[in-house]
Amino acid sequence: MTPRPERFTRGDVLSAALALVDANGIDQLTMRRLGTALGADPMTAYRHFDSKADLAAALADEFWTGLSLPGTSGISDWHAYAHELMKTIRAELAAHAGLIPIVATHPITSPAALAVADEAIGVLLDLGAPVDPTLGDLVNVLVMITVASAMGEFSVPAGSDPATEEATEAESQENEAAMLAQLPHLGRIIAAGWPPSAERQFEAGIVALLHGWPFPHTRTS
Numbered sequence: 001m002t003p004r005p006e007r008f009t010r011g012d013v014l015s016a017a018l019a020l021v022d023a024n025g026i027d028q029l030t031m032r033r034l035g036t037a038l039g040a041d042p043m044t045a046y047r048h049f050d051s052k053a054d055l056a057a058a059l060a061d062e063f064w065t066g067l068s069l070p071g072t073s074g075i076s077d078w079h080a081y082a083h084e085l086m087k088t089i090r091a092e093l094a095a096h097a098g099l100i101p102i103v104a105t106h107p108i109t110s111p112a113a114l115a116v117a118d119e120a121i122g123v124l125l126d127l128g129a130p131v132d133p134t135l136g137d138l139v140n141v142l143v144m145i146t147v148a149s150a151m152g153e154f155s156v157p158a159g160s161d162p163a164t165e166e167a168t169e170a171e172s173q174e175n176e177a178a179m180l181a182q183l184p185h186l187g188r189i190i191a192a193g194w195p196p197s198a199e200r201q202f203e204a205g206i207v208a209l210l211h212g213w214p215f216p217h218t219r220t221s
Helices: 010-024 031-038 052-065 078-095 097-104 111-126 134-154 162-182 184-191 198-212
Strands: none
Touching: 010 031, 010 052, 010 097, 052 097, 052 111, 078 097, 078 111, 078 134, 078 198, 097 134, 111 134, 134 198, 162 184
8 A cells, every 4th residue: 555645844844834934933933833734633744854953943944955155246255255255145144134043043054954064164265265174263253253243233132022023113213323422432433424334334334354364384485
């Protein structure tokens, strides 16, 4: 007797989980809600994942394996490519803000995700990055800063309501700027021309790291 094929594949479950996380965040993702979203019983997800933690790890893995690396056309050197790569990662995280805490707390360990990292390192080396042990440290630090920047700007703050957060974001930024302007020392910096900007700070941090990173094992002529 031929076994009946699975009604829902692992990919179906991951897609439904991603939709729930995008809409409500990881805290609202349960196997029961996932079953409801699939139009199936709550045990459906358990046929592919042992637990919610296992599912979350798979979602993080899916983020990295689905990342499209930027092309090299018009890229002058490896510094520029690394900068573009971090901007790409940040933009993808912004598109799936609910995934950010998951990505932030799950290291890249699966063979498929590591293959993407390996491809990115290969492009950097081809563009002239030094074959130096600390290149791996640099890339990891760049990714950590990129994920942290995305979390601070795009994630819904803990304890808030995702349904109302977007509507109050602009008002919150205006209130913060007004409050900072009234403080004696931060007010002086703002008066000198410093408007708080998460994106500008991200850009400045990436550039500073890329051009200030020491490569102690690389000989210079």
